[in-house]
Amino acid sequence: MIIAICNQKGGVGKTAVATELARHLTLEGRKVLLVDMDPQASATSILGVDRTDDDAPTIFDLLGTDLPARQTILDAALPAATDWGPIACLPAERALADVESDSTIGREMRLRHILTEIEDAYDDAVIDCPPALGVLTANALVAASRALLVTEPRVESAQALAQALQTIANVKAYYNPNLLPAGILINRLRGGRRDQAQWVQQIREIYRDLVLEVQIPEREALARGASDSIPVDRIPGTAEVAERLDSLACTLLRGQK
Numbered sequence: 001m002i003i004a005i006c007n008q009k010g011g012v013g014k015t016a017v018a019t020e021l022a023r024h025l026t027l028e029g030r031k032v033l034l035v036d037m038d039p040q041a042s043a044t045s046i047l048g049v050d051r052t053d054d055d056a057p058t059i060f061d062l063l064g065t066d067l068p069a070r071q072t073i074l075d076a077a078l079p080a081a082t083d084w085g086p087i088a089c090l091p092a093e094r095a096l097a098d099v100e101s102d103s104t105i106g107r108e109m110r111l112r113h114i115l116t117e118i119e120d121a122y123d124d125a126v127i128d129c130p131p132a133l134g135v136l137t138a139n140a141l142v143a144a145s146r147a148l149l150v151t152e153p154r155v156e157s158a159q160a161l162a163q164a165l166q167t168i169a170n171v172k173a174y175y176n177p178n179l180l181p182a183g184i185l186i187n188r189l190r191g192g193r194r195d196q197a198q199w200v201q202q203i204r205e206i207y208r209d210l211v212l213e214v215q216i217p218e219r220e221a222l223a224r225g226a227s228d229s230i231p232v233d234r235i236p237g238t239a240e241v242a243e244r245l246d247s248l249a250c251t252l253l254r255g256q257k
Ligand SMILES: Nc1ncnc2c1ncn2[C@@H]1O[C@H](COP(=O)(O)OP(=O)(O)O)[C@@H](O)[C@H]1O
Pocket: 009, 010, 011, 012, 013, 014, 015, 016, 017, 042, 131, 187, 188, 189, 216, 217, 218, 219, 220, 221, 222, 223, 224, 226, 227
């Protein structure tokens, strides 16, 4: 499965979900590639990818190369730090921001070429998108078979979801008939907050089956895991969140809601 984790809003948990999803897919025995399409390179740093070699190619270099060769792409995928297990990462860098103003022919199709070249090398690719619906996210959606929308349970988030779903529909119509929404994942849910419970109910009324059954609670461990570069399942006392993430991975693998 090639899955794009997207939402044009920042700070909703895309990167946290992308890195943890990659982790839990490997725990299910899958061979996983994480593609970091965000110029902020948070996923690259959370996974502890060693970027001391400045000359090592990043996803920016691959996107800027016309039809990069299979071996070039495989060589660019770097291992995550050992805590994360056997995840490979196509790392991001700041310069990736320039791709948003790219006007060359085929600009939306470049990631698809890259991932098609190496499709037999991995079971799954998880694409962490930037907080925008520009060329980078378009590349992710053109390359993907699934798009997972991550959202916070906040009133302002509803409109962002509608826009993101419209973008997915447009990419499907014009570029990638295989693209399907994998669902809406509600992240950072706090028990006991009536406003959040109401929001969830409204979103379920609008989007029905698209809203995933599994939800991710607000937990300090998820933020701490990200700042310390360790997966949540390695932090003591987090069995409940780890279980949710596991169930997310399994749900997505089954291709069900
Ligand atoms: N469920 C959660 N509980 C606690 N903190 C979270 C949760 N999800 C994400 N965070 C934290 O919130 C911040 C923003 O999340 P991030 O994944 O970087 O969002 P995005 O990629 O959408 O911009 C990060 O510090 C992250 O660790």
